[in-house]
Amino acid sequence: MTVTTHPTTPYDGQKPGTSGLRKKVKVFQQPNYAENFIQSVFDVVEGKEGASLVIGGDGRFLNREVIQQAIRMAAAAGYARVIVGRGGILSTPAASNLIRLRGASGGLVLSASHNPGGPDEDFGIKYNIANGGPAPEGVTEAIYQRTTTIGRWQAVDGPDIDLDQDGEVRVGGMVVEIVDPVADYAALMEQLFDFAAIRAAGLTVAFDAMSAVTGPYATEILERRLGFAPGTVRNGKPLPDFGGHHPDPNLVHARELYDHMMGPNAPDFGAASDGDGDRNLIIGRGRFVTPSDSLAILAANAHLAPGYAGGLKGIARSMPTSAAADRVAAKLGIPAFETPTGWKFFGNLLDAGMATICGEESAGTGSDHVREKDGLWAVLLWLNILAVCGQSVDAIVREHYATYGRNYYARHDYEGVETERADALMAELRGKLADLPGQRFGDLVVEGADDFAYTDPTDGSVSRNQGVRVLFEGGSRVVFRLSGTGTSGATLRVYLERYEPSDIDGDTTAMLQSIVDAAEDIAGIKRHTGRTQPDVVT
Incomplete structure (x- = not known):
């Protein structure tokens, strides 16, 4: 087995979010870009030697090419077996199941989820750990730090393998198993x-x-x-x-x-x-x-x-x-x-x-x-x-x-907002929180307001700044949060909720209008973003 070391230099911005690293295809097509990130994963995660790794994706543009390179790099990293869905296909839940079923040490899921695909659209890579779930923040932060210092990536020499034929082949000293992506x-x-x-x-x-x-x-x-x-x-x-x-x-x-x-x-x-x-x-x-x-x-x-x-x-x-x-x-x-x-x-x-x-x-x-x-x-x-x-x-x-009872609910997405404008909106909003309780907006009275923080009951870890909540008397609320699932700019998500214990047949838009008005008064969405209406309402 011949392992070749390829010199490289870091790329800025390879910080994985809650769902991995997502960028435009053309970004991933830059020389060494995907390799840098994959090598950073392999450099950081433990227990690779002799372990199994699951690889698959959603079939979007660049899926097969990155899988082929990831296989050669996994062989150089010391994995004993890589399990790949036929055609490079594995849904994210199927990949999670396969990691758990096979006792793999983890998996690479190649997807940008619900983002559009194609040569001018989006691609992504996410690392899942041995429980089948997304890597925790400690792991993703370590991966990111490695991307800022990486100077080489390694792969075994060899041609592409046939991803469309079930069975086993060897890449270097590693077994690659192509499996039916659906059966398990x-x-x-x-x-x-x-x-x-x-x-x-x-x-x-x-x-x-x-x-x-x-x-x-x-x-x-x-x-x-x-x-x-x-x-x-x-x-x-x-x-x-x-x-x-x-x-x-x-x-x-x-x-x-x-x-x-x-x-x-x-x-x-x-x-x-x-x-x-x-x-x-x-x-x-x-x-x-x-x-x-x-x-x-x-x-x-x-x-x-x-x-x-x-x-x-x-x-x-x-x-x-x-x-x-x-x-x-x-x-x-x-x-x-x-x-x-x-x-x-x-x-x-x-x-x-x-x-x-x-x-x-x-x-x-x-x-x-x-x-x-x-x-x-x-x-x-x-x-x-x-x-x-x-x-x-x-x-x-x-x-x-x-x-x-009924929780009338909608989400308003303002997509592609300039990051500076979105950050300014959230910063101003956070500065108002202490003064909001007791204020009236139309027929709504603010009962409480905070920047949501979570203490994990399993390990005591604390996650702060998870979104601004404005809670109204009677169980209604509005939440403001910036999303990390896009590939450019920022998406401002505004979540609107009104609880009614008995009035269950109203029109959602009409029932939420007072919440929409309050959200604008509180956050100044139009003033900060220039938008008069959301791009997507769900």
């Missing part, structure tokens, strides 16, 4: 859910894979194993540019599915997933279900699926997610956890056995079966609930509201 994940889903009940329920389904990674998984599970009609899965072939789609399962980018589900010939159930398969969109006939409500409804009804028949240990949600799940936890008599955004915080709770189901308002829900959010898992749990209850999505949602 599908088997796990059969353990968790009552496939026989779903098959017998006579439901009709429309699933939009958005020309992204979930297509093969949904086709195998929904059409083959569950027997839904051919064509149930739309846009089912993963494409390097996602067919020109923006693979974010929201009401803007999945508008065709939404219109279909609101039309006269709608099936019983509609769903979509995103670029790497970890997010979901849920729409019943005539009824859109917000991600926050979906989390609460899934938690309230999870016991209907075999994998959760014994009950839940706890429910966790990210801070910006609505408090609807908290009300379910209170009724069930189990803990409710409010964490910063980022699945790694849920991973700690799941590993400690303190929570079973977790969710984020950004269309991510999951459970302790893996250590990532899982779009198709959410779809299957919904189908299991529908099959057992024999009710429509709309009926289940209305019954839930009647029991728990």
